[in-house]
Amino acid sequence: MTRKWETRLKQIEERALGYEKKPLPSVYRPRLSKPEDPPSIWKLFHRQDQAFNFVKSCKENVHVFALEYKVDDGRRIYLVTTYAQLWFYYKSRKNLLHCYEVIPENAVCKLYFDLEFNKRANPEADGKKMVALLIEHVCKALQELYSVSCSAEDVFKLDSSTDEKFSCHLIFQLHDVAFKDNIHVGNFVKKILHPALHLISSQEDDRIRNPMDHKFSHFPETPLKQEISYNQMSPDKDIAKSWTLNSKIPERQESTQQSNPDLSFLVVKNNMGEKHLFVDLGVYTRNRNFRLYKSSKIGKCVALEVAEDNRFFPKQSKNMSEENQNFLFSLVTNVRFSDSLRILTCDTSENKRKRTNLVNSTSSSVETIEGFQCSPYPEVDRFVLSLVTKNEIKGGIRRWNYFFPEELLVYDICKYRWCQNIGRAHKSNNIMILVDLKNEVWYQKCHDPVCKAENFKSNCFPLPAEVSLLNLFKEEEEFTADETWNNEAKNPGASADAAWDNSTDDAYFLEATDDAELAEAAENSLLSYSSAGNEIPDELIIEGLQE
DNA sequence: CAGCGCTACCACACCCC
DNA sequence: GGTGTGGTAGCG
Secondary structure, three states, X not given: OHHHHHHHHHHHHHHHHHHHHOOOOOOOOOEOOOOOOOEOOEEEEOOHHHHHHHHHHOOOOOEEEEEEOOOOOOOXXXXXXXXXXXXXXXXXXXXXXXXXXXXXXOOOEOXXXXXXXXXXXXXXXXXXXXXXXXXXXXXXXHHHHHOOOOOHHHEEEEEOOOOOEEEEEEEEXXXXXXXXOHHHHHHHHHHHOHHHHHHHHOOOOHHHOOHHHHHOOOOOOXXXXXXXXXXXXXXXXXXXXXXXXXXXXXXXXXXXXXOOOOOHHHEEEOOOOOEEXXXXXXXXXXXXXXXXXXXXXXXXXXXXXXXXXXXXXXXXXXXXXXXXXXXXXXXXXXXXXXXXXXXXXXXXXHHHHHHHHHHHHHOOOOOOOOOOOOOOOHHHHHHHHHHOEEOOEEOEEEEEEEEOOOOEEEEEEEOOXXXXXXXXXXXXXXXXXXXXXXXXXXXXXXXXXXXXXXOOOOOOEEOOHHXXXXXXXXXXXXXXHHHHHHHOOOOHHHHHHHHHOOOOOHHHHHHOOOOHHHHHHHHXXXXXXXXXXXXXXXXXXXXXXXX
């Protein structure tokens, strides 16, 4: 008995000594493996808005994913992490089986489609052929409406079909082109499928359709061609003017556009025998969850895989597996920023009207349009405004865009045109201020064709302390908050953080969660990492951290 | 204890012919 | 009967 006590005492003393040598950090920051590596981020939330708030406070390039965790329950939990970290735990497909990309509202994104039909209700439908025809139609539309060239070789086709149901996703990999957000994607898709919508709305036979139908142009409303082009010059930057111009275009143009294309191939029947579109138009809503490559819906075991007739093949990369590349290309919001990136927009006429009214009603006041003037980073906005305010001239933010992968905020400036390239203000072209949050610098570019021709980019200047320190402060706040939460054993992120941690301290691991629901979710899919081991191959760490 | 963002649908009120 | 409104079941 005494001997047993002695050995146990000795063990405890040894452990105490160990802790003295390597004290636990006061702030818990899980790491990949090496202390010099950036901290890993793996946080779970019950609420989507909490997840997005955390993303905002995060300096790293993180994204929100939704995880289904209970059969026959729509409930999801939200995971915030980087693409690399997610892939690291995701790729084995032993856990995280039912994951969705959350396409944030206002996030620049790719053109994407969800296509489906019931095979039994449509015995003669040829899915492959329908997809090919759709792609052809979409490419034609992109060419006509935006002068964007693409083909089936730019379309990543993922398939999730069963004997019962044809189901696939298309993710367009356009060159240096993306949409402003998924609402604009939806407007574009609805616009170009308008003739087909008409085929299903009318119960009657085609022969007795309203004769007016024949007047419908191929693409009924001209989209807002006011593209935010960072490398292309738009002579008149007066947005109100260009909107007015655009809003007047519609019907006039129809004569120049081609006649009604035959989109009858898009019409399918649902289980009830009712006519529906092959293209699911319900996937273009705010914060839409879009199933990830290699994920299945909960309760089903059919995952999205590269379609056998997929024609998009990413260039092979030396330091990344093919699967990892597939994963990255399949992500709708994984849009790379480039100097020549063009952002396509497609407003509904309603929105156009609303915006035009807004512009008109506020043009004289200092405040401008909501959503256009303020980015999610008010501190950065303030700093940018300070940069474009000199003496009498008070510049403003005309619009902003945030690029997730690069953590780059691009501000289109109005009423202030001083360009560092020419050392004076441009006469008719506006400038841009780019804020690189990752590297904590800002620089200036501009819309002037001459400056753009030489690809002018000013020197980088460090962000002031109040902007770059902002992240640090937020981080501290976050951790303080977490600690409080941990004390209350309510921190939903704790369990997964522990899972990510390689320190194998059982005490830490176990105390991570006593929340029954999360624990269950964790057991189901998330926390099997303890058995995944701590050995992370070096090449993966590099891959993981380089992004 | 705990998802989210819609749309289609229904009931009802109100108006006009 | 046409139109607007408000609430909700249920879909994706």
